[in-house]
Amino acid sequence: MDDTYEIKTITSDVEIQQCFEVALVLRPHLDRSKWSGTIAEMVSTEKYTLMGVFHEEKIVAFVGYRIMTTLHSGNIIYIDDLCTLQHYRGRGLGGKLLSHVRAVAEYKNMDAVVLDTGFDNHTAQKLYFNNGFEFSAVHLHAHLK
Incomplete structure (x- = not known):
């Protein structure tokens, strides 16, 4: 098996669909029928970006993040999702994605990278x-549904 991995921005519908299988590892409640529409909305209204790790033309890990400004932390990149297929864990892919996001944040002169x-x-x-x-904080929320 080839151990070559490439990180690139995910933009096509096919790539977004490939991410669904990876996302289920972390978020098993997701609905495939709503996946593409949800991602499209996040990209269009929330400055959401998906970066994927490709191995043999297959997405095996991804990070989803938003660029935002908060009074608490300033100009930040907020990581919503970091997922890796079970078979590919332990190969440093999560660390590579975190390093990539950090490099983007530094390039854009952001104040921090934040996640829950x-x-x-x-x-x-x-x-x-x-x-x-x-x-640095505790995240709290109240379920409405």
């Missing part, structure tokens, strides 16, 4: 800590 993670997602937390992230 589940309290019990210790594997992801280890990845984030190893890539320079630290705890």
Whole structure:
């Protein structure tokens, strides 16, 4: 098996559909019939970007992020999603995606890269800590549905 990986922006409908399988690893509640429309809306209204790791023309990991301004953190890149297919975990792909996002943030002169993670997602937390992230807040929300 070829161990060559390429990171590039995901823009085509085919690539966006490929991301759905990867997203299910982290977000099993997602609905395939709404996936493309949701991504299109996020891209158009929320400055959402998808960057994928391609291996043999297949997307095996991706990061989804938004550029935004907050009173708390200033001009930031907020990472919504970082997902890797189970078979490709442990190969440093998450770290490569985080490094790529950090490089984008530095190039755009952003103040920070911010993300949320589940309290019990210790594997992801280890990845984030190893890539320079630290705890700075607790994310709270009230379910409406």
